[in-house]
Amino acid sequence: MELPKLLQSAIEVQQLLRAECFRFCIIGGIAVQRWGEPRGTRDVDLTLLTGFGNESKHIDVLLHKLEPRIPNAAEFALLNRVLLVRDHRGVDFDISLGAMPFEERTVERASEYLFAENCALVTCSATDLIVHKAFASRDQDWIDIRGVLTRSRSVVDWQTVLRELMPLVELKEEPEILDRLHELYQSTAE
16 A cells, blocks of 8 residues: 555655754654544644754755745745745645754654554654644644543653743743643543
């Protein structure tokens, strides 16, 4: 059976990143398929550790192999810390340029998961997926968090979720995110 093009593309980009010895992990919809309630997704979201000051090297390598989705993609990435590219199949990639300690820990805690035969992808942990989703705090993110808590609660380290999320929420100045997350955590315990 042939892999869906999204997974084929994710595997190819993962091979590219490994060949360059780049540190990364997949987040977003593909990680939700591992830890939460599977849902459709049309792009691949990942965190690529670049640190501060090394972004251009990483961007140049990726733009040599992948097509920019917007004009001046490199400049946009340097300013916004996300590289928007597309592969030869037309699959979109949102590549976050990671440098913060939380992003480093997310990549360190990531592990491979076998989605299908010959399709092992490095995804973030369920714990880190909840942190990413709560921080983004869009409607779909809260649906995804509920799915992760329902399906993978036993592997979620709740203390790590709170420890990682608190400074991010303070930075964003949206303390209500923690309240909403606590409510969701309690409601899914039943």
